[in-house]
Each structure stands twice: as structure tokens, then as C-alpha cells.
Amino acid sequence: MRIPRKLEHVHHALQLGPGGNNGFGGVKLLPNCLPDISSDQIALKSRIGELTLSSPIIINAMTGGANETEEINRELAIAARETGLAMAVGSQMSAIKNPEVASSYQIVRKVNPNGLVFGNLGSEATVEQAERAVEMLRADALQIHLNVMQELIMPEGDRHFTGMLERIGAIVRQTGVPVMVKEVGFGMVRESVESLISIGVKMIDVGGAGGTNFAAIENARRGQPMGWLNDWGCNTAISLLEAIEAIHRANTDVSLLATGGISHAVDVCKALTLGASAVGIAGAFLKVQRTKGTAALIETVAAMHDELRLLMTAMGAGSIGALRTKPVVIVGEPERWCSARGIS
Ligand code: FNR
Numbered sequence: 496m497r498i499p500r501k502l503e504h505v506h507h508a509l510q511l512g513p514g515g516n517n518g519f520g521g522v523k524l525l526p527n528c529l530p531d532i533s534s535d536q537i538a539l540k541s542r543i544g545e546l547t548l549s550s551p552i553i554i555n556a557m558t559g560g561a562n563e564t565e566e567i568n569r570e571l572a573i574a575a576r577e578t579g580l581a582m583a584v585g586s587q588m589s590a591i592k593n594p595e596v597a598s599s600y601q602i603v604r605k606v607n608p609n610g611l612v613f614g615n616l617g618s619e620a621t622v623e624q625a626e627r628a629v630e631m632l633r634a635d636a637l638q639i640h641l642n643v644m645q646e647l648i649m650p651e652g653d654r655h656f657t658g659m660l661e662r663i664g665a666i667v668r669q670t671g672v673p674v675m676v677k678e679v680g681f682g683m684v685r686e687s688v689e690s691l692i693s694i695g696v697k698m699i700d701v702g703g704a705g706g707t708n709f710a711a712i713e714n715a716r717r718g719q720p721m722g723w724l725n726d727w728g729c730n731t732a733i734s735l736l737e738a739i740e741a742i743h744r745a746n747t748d749v750s751l752l753a754t755g756g757i758s759h760a761v762d763v764c765k766a767l768t769l770g771a772s773a774v775g776i777a778g779a780f781l782k783v784q785r786t787k788g789t790a791a792l793i794e795t796v797a798a799m800h801d802e803l804r805l806l807m808t809a810m811g812a813g814s815i816g817a818l819r820t821k822p823v824v825i826v827g828e829p830e831r832w833c834s835a836r837g838i839s
Contacts, residue, residue, distance in 0.1 A: 501560045501585065505567065507712040508778050509785055514680075514725075517705025517756030518732025521827035522765045530811030537804040541815040543750040543772045544673045544698040546581075546611060546636060551767055551815050552799060554582040555700070555754050555775030556615040556638055556677070558599075560589035565599035570789045571780065572603040572610075578796040581611035583638050583775075587628040588616055597631055604632045611635045613675065617642065618659040625666045625674075636672050636698070639663055642679040644728065645709040648721050664694035677775075678702030680709055680755050682729030685836070688741035698750045700775055701738050703731030706756030707778035731755035732769070733832050736825070739770045740838045760802030767818050768810075 541551040554575050558564040568584060575582035582603060590597040604612055614634035616625060618641055629637055641659070646652035667674045676691050677700035691699055710724045729737070735753050742749050753766035754775030763774045784792045812818040825833065833839075 501558055501564055501589070503716055504712060505558060505564070505781065505785075507715045508707050509782055511708065511711050511715060512782070513706045513756045513758065513778060514708030514711055515705055515756070516730055516828075517703065517762065518730035518829050519762045519765045521825055521829040522732055522769060523824040523826060524761075524765060524768060524806070524810060525822055525824065526809060527811040530808060532808060532811050532813050534804055534808045536813050537807045538814045539800060539803065541772050543675070543752065544636075546673060548581055548611065548773055549579040550800065551773045551803075552580055552763060552796065553613075553752070553773055553775050554580050554780055555777040556583035556585050556613070556640065557777050557781060558585040559587065560585065560596050560599055562599070565602050567781070567784070568599060569602045569606055570784050570792075572606040573789050574780070574784065574792040574796065575603075576607040576610055577793045578800075579610075580796060581613065581635075582607070583613035583615050584632065586615050586617055586640065587631060588620070588624070590631060591616075591624050591627055600632060613638050615640060618663055619653065620662065620666065622665050622669045625670045629670060629672050634672060636675055637666070637670055638675045638677050638700070639666060640677050640679050641702075642681070642709065644681050644724065645679060645713060648710055648713040648724060650717075660690055660694055663691070663696065667695050673698060675700055675752070677752070677754065678734070680704055680707050681727060682731065682734035682755065683738060684729060684734070685737045685741040685744075685838075688738045689745060692741060692745045692747055692749060696749070698752070699738060700752035700754050701731065701734035702775075703734035703753070703755035704728035705730045706754070706758075731757065732765070732829050735766060735769050735771055736829060736833055736838055737836070740836075760799045760806060763799065763803055764806040764810075764818070765823070767815055768821050768823050770819055772815065
């Protein structure tokens, strides 16, 4: 991504806000009036692949590549350090191509030397670029983002999507850190998740629709030339259900993350109960940081942790693993979707 574009993305993401329906309205948690647990027994730690997280919430990939974005990354990293959240940086390709801007990403490691930091590149990256991205941050893991529709909407965007799986497979095999593949807000369906599983991907962020909407952002940047694509994609709850089905059918062990339009503890709890091991939040955290400051972001995360503990107490689940064993009821659109797609 060129540098001005990154700032425009921040600007439009803040202006447009979340894009609507993340699908979790159709996921109903069940109360437990005999929970047999006390709130101080609730543990929020989780695992994704080989990584242990002290919180199931992560600050998902957003930015880097210019002075202004360095400031954003610094403030997000302070919040990550103070709350124990893992944090991903935005695509590092600009720093791979122009090492002068590497400091706008490295600031994240500088302010949070012991935290979990994830690097980020697109699927066009080579193994060598992946290694450089990891080294740049001493990253604990590397995210590879998929954003086909965003590229297609941009006149200058990529049009060549051959060889993605082969390149990702090589990065998974040859990069010395765990690799997570993520969508940026258009979601994933079973068939795509099955392809990722087939090349050995062990961490998948379904990145569904319902939050930051890159079709709407790219359209807003140039007067809605393709406004008809603004509701492209699969919402986060449905993407998660599709991914769970793929993992179930493959009978394999893959950690799922749910990102896309999540801003409240209740949706975090729904995603975890459905089967996600962690939840990513991007736009909602960016908005709090930019409009209210870093202290407010730290308070927001602390409140979400408290609210999550409250919900887990009300469901009688002492851990993220226990939450996953609790039943949920799926109604409305996700229920109809699952029945049309043969998802049980
Ligand atoms: C993003 N996102 C993103 N993802 C990625 O993998 N690499 C990137 O460089 C970016 N850049 C970026 C910039 C801005 C300003 C935002 C808000 C988001 C996508 C992000 O990680 C996430 O998948 C989506 O934003 C959906 O989550 P939310 O925003 O609905 O919580």
C-alpha cells in the first residue's frame, strides 16, 4: 500500500465506522442459573496455535508506514502493553520496499518489548520478505492477509491472484514463527478454509463482514464508483460457522480467530462460545484511541475483560475452553445460512 493510502484508510475507517451486521445477533447464549462457579475463578487466557495469550482479545492489524501511523502504532502498543493484549501491525510491505519507514512498525516492539507482536504482509509476499517482516519486529507470529475484493475495487489494485496458496504454504513451512492467515473484513467460507487447512495453516482469522468495510472505504475514497459492492462478503458469525465446519470435516486442529465488527464483550463471548480461540478488534479500538485517547482505550479493554468475566460467570464457564463446551442457539440469518449450506 502506498503511504498516503494508509492514512486515508485510517481516516475513512473512522468516518464510516462499522459496516453493520456482524451476524452475532443470530447467536444466542444460554443462561445458567446454577453456574457453580465464582467470578474470581474465571481465567481469560487462551491459546492460538503454539501461542499463549493472556487475553482472548487481540488488537488486530491496522497501520504503519508513515509518521502519523507511527504515532497510532505507538499508542496502540502502549494500550497492548498495559492490558496484556497481543497486537498486530498493518501490512509491512511498505517497509520491506522502503526501509526508511520501518520505525513506524518497530515502535510497537520498542514500547512493548515483552508483549506478543504479530507482523503482517499480503499473500504476494515471498518467504524472504516474510522473514524480513518477522525480523523487523522480532515478531512472535506473522499474519498473511487476504483482501481480494479490496484490491479489485482499487483501480491500482492487484489483479493477479494466482499462486496465493503456494506462496502462503511456503511461508508456513519456511518462516520460523507461527503463521496466521486472515481476511480483512469480507469473511471466509468452508471451501477457502479447507484450502488453507490443506497447506498446513494452523491459525485462521475469518475476518468477516459487519465491521470495518474495505469495499465502502475504497468506494468512499473515490466517489462510490462501485457502491454496489459495499455489501460484498460473509459476516463474521457466518464465516466462523463455515470455518468450524471445515475444521470439523477435516478432523484437524486449527485455531480460529473472529474479527469483524466486534466491539462489545457479548460478541466476544459469542465468538468464543461458538469455537473461536480469540477475537480481533481493529476499527472499534482505533476509534476509541483517536477520539478519546490511550487511557480511554486501556479502560475500554479493562471493561471488556470485566464484562467477559461477568458473562462467563453467568454461563458457568471458568475458562475459554469451558466456554466452548457451552451450547448456543443459532437463529435467524445464520441459522438459515447454515441450513442452506448443510452446516450442522
Ligand atoms: C485494517 N486492516 C488491515 N488488515 C491487515 O491484515 N493488514 C492491514 O494493513 C490492515 N489495515 C487496516 C487499516 C485500518 C485503518 C483498519 C481499520 C483495518 C483490517 C483489520 O485487521 C480487520 O481485519 C478489519 O478491520 C475488520 O475488523 P474490525 O475493524 O471490524 O474490528
